[in-house]
Amino acid sequence: MKYFLVVALFLAMPIQAQQQDQKQIQEIYEEALSNGKGYTWLNYLSNQIGARLSGSIQAEKAVSYTKSILDSLGLDKVWLQPVKVPKWVRGIPEFAYLESSAGFTNNVPVRALGGSVATPMGGIKANVIEVRGIEELKALGTTKIQGKIVFFNKPMDPTILNTMDAYAAAVDQRYSGATEASKYGAIGVIVRSLNLRLDDFPHTGAMSYGDTPFEKRIPAAAISTNGAELLSTSLKLNPDIKFFFRQHCKTLPDVDSFNVIGEIKGSTYPDEILVVGAHLDSWDLGDGSHDNGAGSVQSMEVLRLLKATGYTPKRTIRVVLFMNEENGLRGGATYASESRKGNENHIFALESDSGGFTPRGFTFESNQGNFEQLLGWKKLFEPYMVHLFEQGLSGADIGPLKNDNIVLAGLRPDSQRYFDHHHSENDTFQHINKRELELGAAAMASLVYLFDTYGTVASSN
Amino acid sequence: MKYFLVVALFLAMPIQAQQQDQKQIQEIYEEALSNGKGYTWLNYLSNQIGARLSGSIQAEKAVSYTKSILDSLGLDKVWLQPVKVPKWVRGIPEFAYLESSAGFTNNVPVRALGGSVATPMGGIKANVIEVRGIEELKALGTTKIQGKIVFFNKPMDPTILNTMDAYAAAVDQRYSGATEASKYGAIGVIVRSLNLRLDDFPHTGAMSYGDTPFEKRIPAAAISTNGAELLSTSLKLNPDIKFFFRQHCKTLPDVDSFNVIGEIKGSTYPDEILVVGAHLDSWDLGDGSHDNGAGSVQSMEVLRLLKATGYTPKRTIRVVLFMNEENGLRGGATYASESRKGNENHIFALESDSGGFTPRGFTFESNQGNFEQLLGWKKLFEPYMVHLFEQGLSGADIGPLKNDNIVLAGLRPDSQRYFDHHHSENDTFQHINKRELELGAAAMASLVYLFDTYGTVASSN
Structure with a gap:
């Protein structure tokens, strides 16, 4: 059924408009692939600034750097929007080992989960109870868990094609594992890294203590997948094995930071706003190139591409680099609440926060009328190997903008x-x-172009 | 039009058959992603054996290793098919520099093109004439070229979305550059590497002297893209710059080698043969993981996947690892001619020779009737993000099997x-x-399954 509808909608578009759309999209792709700037910007962001956790000096450097890029693009307006952000610091690097018997130890790579409390200065050492997830933890109960370190070892399911879905199915042990384990008297939590490969990198990420009182909060760390396999195998050989880990992370008072915003004012409907954005903060490991330097430079590149191809937007097109997606979502929340205060009319928002890899398509949260309109554009993307147009989650930062009419x-x-x-x-x-990054920016700019040209069903057009 | 046809064909399939196909394909994907063997095999092929140019000891080791894998799969028959292959050796590593004035030199990375003759023992040093391709070379003529080194510097076009097409549009300078330049009195040829990135790796590849007499053959080498940019810029600053290169490559007499073949005999139509294959040889740089260790292990994995999912083929399914695709195509030619001698009936052949990356689809060479049948299967692949079903080139090794009825x-x-x-x-x-490699094998196995189940239009079914 869907196919008939798509073809019908596409054929219903006037030929001349179709040709104009094809031409504009082709120009966007050619500019992106032959003169793209995102890779150079990302090189600076990653290699000169590096990891930029909210509240860090690097995050502030990233704000200044990306504002300077937007200033150089000849936009109509560039500004910083104040956002108060949490500040969590890792401190002295973590240390962990498993002890099969007194004096016989194997070091394993761990990193504190973001937001975790520290261990005591000297670390903790205890017996380990391995569970495959929160349900299994609950089934075990206090007797089996009291005084132990809980080892959450549910792997991501490799048979799920889209790894984002496999992540979603396993992330609860990282986010809520410590809170749940503490209810049964656990003294610490070790979580298998959310990684489909076997390797030696611990993967951090947000966790929450919910409303657990401060004195009942237990430390939580991620262990690499190889480390998890070693620990699991060792426990099978000897359930009495002990695990030691030490971490000195800490939550400090909130600090001032910013969303970085730039816009091209619409020539015909300046009050209708289209947002393209990504989060500028990252975790404090690596340099945050894929999560989410890639999305940040792609979002800036969208506005550059529209200008470089000589396109004059009818509507206001805004790039927003959100601060603090990783451990608070304060940037997204602030942007939406400020926008409501100002009675702004957002008709479309697009987020890139799934890495800088070859774009396969888009997922949409929209009403049926708008979804039918955009399905009519699908064929315009096929020459660029962008095939997926489906209903699905969009992005965390733009989520707070949701209403009945926005796409x-x-x-x-x-x-x-x-x-x-x-x-x-x-x-x-x-x-x-470089090319994969550029193709993503070109796909994004093409979609923004179409929403600017045709509006949404509820908007002017 | 195409869409209506696809939907119509798909809807025309009995519901039960559709469900059986969906189930079998799902089982193939689950087995590939949770228990895939290709990555482990490729690790051995790449890291224990390494680069395997035709005629090398490594190529023979690769024959033995892959035969041992096929022997372990419980196929009905595994054998080696003799192939006489060329043997070209690189010898002492190449050396090159550009000399802006006497004593002022910059080393640049070069590697002899496959099949090239050596320079004299002491190398050659000469002025350089830069051209953007063979047409530009012809326009310059003998006066400008005589006694010089010709520098072919046509980059791959970054605006072509499919990099294979950009490669096809630039590869003539590598393949025929030396032959063409020698007609105008050039003494050597340097070719920009066929690489869309700027980096320091020279990319070799096949070249041919056609019917150029041996004494008129001039040496040809690839230069890295960064080296090409340096040379080009230096020539703009000073056209009198000299270039030096030295290479000691050599063609030795042909040697004996093999195609590696295994098959599952068909239960119903044993005389109808389906081939899945890839070339086992590689160039002598790197370890040939993407070109084409990936295709080799994927092809073996296809048969393992069909067996592991309990599928009993109606037709004979054969894996062929072809020797000598890179510099002779002797394996493909031998396989086809032996097959003709034996009056074998091949109805389908599938090749993987474009790297081990996420599969996007298939291209087909087939008659219209078969193409329409296979378009009806397209929707079965969409849940696996395999979207491209188009007419187009298939693969070099299976090319010699072409006739009016085979797909x-x-x-x-x-x-x-x-x-x-x-x-x-x-x-x-x-x-x-690992996952990208496995998804490729699963897509291949699924297509083989469908051709085995439904045959081709000309075949029984």
């Missing part, structure tokens, strides 16, 4: 390699392919 | 990164992603 969209790059890098020391610039 | 197909992985690696020291195992 929210997320770029969907190829997901196979993403979790090799995500939140780990392995998320570095050398793993970015 | 030839080529796996089309994402092409963006391929030429970062192709034919260079940068084609190594670390650049293989």
